[in-house]
Amino acid sequence: MNPTVPPSRRPSDSLVGSLCREVDGLRRRAAQVLESLGRCHDGPLLERLRRELASLQRRHRELQRTASSLAATARPDSLSVALLLELTRRPLAH
Numbered sequence: 631m632n633p634t635v636p637p638s639r640r641p642s643d644s645l646v647g648s649l650c651r652e653v654d655g656l657r658r659r660a661a662q663v664l665e666s667l668g669r670c671h672d673g674p675l676l677e678r679l680r681r682e683l684a685s686l687q688r689r690h691r692e693l694q695r696t697a698s699s700l701a702a703t704a705r706p707d708s709l710s711v712a713l714l715l716e717l718t719r720r721p722l723a724h
Contacts, residue, residue, distance in 0.1 A: 646710040660723035
């Protein structure tokens with residue numbers, strides 16, 4: 631075991647934490663894009679916003695698949711993976 635990494639802080643825990651933060655960022659950006667779509671009247675900008683929203687949705691689906699894969703191989707008591715699963719199951723934006 632690496633003496634510089636405390637036993638309670640495994641590299642996989644920081645990976646899951648990073649993925650949770652990414653999901654949160656995707657949700658916030660999707661909300662901003664949806665708000666902009668509701669106010670925008672410029673054709674090219676509308677198209678760019680639609681493409682960005684589609685890209686955010688694709689990344690969200692990728693994170694859902696990653697979370698499911700991690701859950702299949704995680705320790706049964708892995709709260710961090712359970713949190714990631716919960717976050718990825720929530721809709722990206724409403």
